[in-house]
Amino acid sequence: MSLSIPLLTEYEKEHISERQPLPERYIGLTDAEMDRRIAAARATLGRRLVILGHHYQRNEVIKFADHVGDSYKLAQQVSQHPAADFIVFCGVHFMAESADVLSADHQQVILPDLAAGCSMADMADPDQLQMCWNELEQMGVITSTPERGRASVVPVTYINSAASIKAFCGERGGVVCTSSNAGATLKWAWERGEKILFLPDQHLGRNTAYKIGVPLDQMVVWDPNEIWGGLEPGAVKEARIILWKGHCSVHARFTVRQIENMRAQHPGLRVIVHPEVPWEVVQAADDSGSTEYIINQVKASPQGSIWAVGTEVHLVDRLAEQVAPGRTVLSLDQFGCLCSTMFRVSPNHLLWILEGLVAGEVHNRIEVPADRKYWTKVSLDRMLSIS
Numbered sequence: 001m002s003l004s005i006p007l008l009t010e011y012e013k014e015h016i017s018e019r020q021p022l023p024e025r026y027i028g029l030t031d032a033e034m035d036r037r038i039a040a041a042r043a044t045l046g047r048r049l050v051i052l053g054h055h056y057q058r059n060e061v062i063k064f065a066d067h068v069g070d071s072y073k074l075a076q077q078v079s080q081h082p083a084a085d086f087i088v089f090c091g092v093h094f095m096a097e098s099a100d101v102l103s104a105d106h107q108q109v110i111l112p113d114l115a116a117g118c119s120m121a122d123m124a125d126p127d128q129l130q131m132c133w134n135e136l137e138q139m140g141v142i143t144s145t146p147e148r149g150r151a152s153v154v155p156v157t158y159i160n161s162a163a164s165i166k167a168f169c170g171e172r173g174g175v176v177c178t179s180s181n182a183g184a185t186l187k188w189a190w191e192r193g194e195k196i197l198f199l200p201d202q203h204l205g206r207n208t209a210y211k212i213g214v215p216l217d218q219m220v221v222w223d224p225n226e227i228w229g230g231l232e233p234g235a236v237k238e239a240r241i242i243l244w245k246g247h248c249s250v251h252a253r254f255t256v257r258q259i260e261n262m263r264a265q266h267p268g269l270r271v272i273v274h275p276e277v278p279w280e281v282v283q284a285a286d287d288s289g290s291t292e293y294i295i296n297q298v299k300a301s302p303q304g305s306i307w308a309v310g311t312e313v314h315l316v317d318r319l320a321e322q323v324a325p326g327r328t329v330l331s332l333d334q335f336g337c338l339c340s341t342m343f344r345v346s347p348n349h350l351l352w353i354l355e356g357l358v359a360g361e362v363h364n365r366i367e368v369p370a371d372r373k374y375w376t377k378v379s380l381d382r383m384l385s386i387s
């Protein structure tokens with residue numbers, strides 16, 4: 001496993017002043033002591049607490065989660081625990097924001113380390129999105145007199161985006177998607193509009209649209225740092241989907257060369273990748289899908305199967321060690337691709353948060369501002385209605 005030195009994301013730079021440092025008394029504890037104290041705090045809090053854990057979390061944290069899943073599955077869990085006063089989200093910031101929006105009024109959502117952001121989510125800034133929308137209007141792509149009563153552009157944002165981006169989409173007839181329901185969501189959006197503006201992950205947008213039959217020449221990439229996205233109005237008018245120029249810095253590391261090398265070393269190997277990887281990598285793989293899909297495919301494969309998996313290394317290692325016995329599961333990247341922001345949530349942080357709750361102190365609460373909540377919820381509810 002490669003441990004890259006975490007750099008500050010835009011989110012971290014913005015929120016660094018709010019971040020409460022881990023108290024020194026929580027540093028240097030043994031694993032055994034942390035396990036014992038976390039278990040004790042969980043037992044004391046009982047049904048007042050639910051811990052949600054994303055697949056990319058480390059084992060020392062995920063073993064305490066009440067529910068483990070991808071963004072879609074965890075978002076579904078939020079409304080299933082009305083007795084819980086505290087939802088501790090072991091994941092990254094945008095996930096905790098979504099949980100706050102979907103939670104009941106009496107519930108508080110907590111992110112154990114506020115520095116757990118997402119570099120992809122940072123690539124879509126609300127001002128840039130407003131500018132993009134204005135420029136699409138200037139180009140005549142968005143019109144006030146849509147044809148056949150359909151919208152000219154339906155905005156679709158991946159759940160890996162800030163609440164402000166989700167609210168923008170919800171208010172304009174758009175929706176949030178996850179990698180689990182991205183194909184169904186694109187079909188949903190095309191039933192309601194001529195074109196889709198998909199953000200922030202160009203790879204998920206391209207891979208999903210291609211998989212459901214849209215050719216590459218009907219897609220354009222909008223660069224938010226260029227005037228008019230760096231595109232000619234004619235090209236945008238011809239396109240069926242406008243892809244925001246964003247990506248996941250973890251999944252963008254997977255390459256076709258890695259697949260070729262793995263196939264040469266392991267005859268009979270099957271390659272499965274997450275759709276956040278580049279298009280050519282999906283084409284060179286045998287299959288692609290969300291983390292839940294990857295888990296299900298590997299688990300359903302015959303004993304003795306050999307897999308190379310292109311997604312975050314903690315999920316790959318867990319598949320190999322716990323989830324799919326009798327199969328050989330390898331990371332497509334020989335060094336393992338680690339999400340350094342997911343890695344920020346440590347058992348030390350979890351212990352600090354839980355012992356704080358036992359003592360009546362809430363640290364690192366995530367609250368989406370009231371003026372953003374309504375439309376964010378609309379877009380998330382639409383997401384949950386599409387499977």
Ligand code: SF4
Nearest residue numbers: 118119120248250339
């Ligand atoms: S794996 Fe990529 S998209 Fe997921 S949280 Fe990490 S940086 Fe964001």
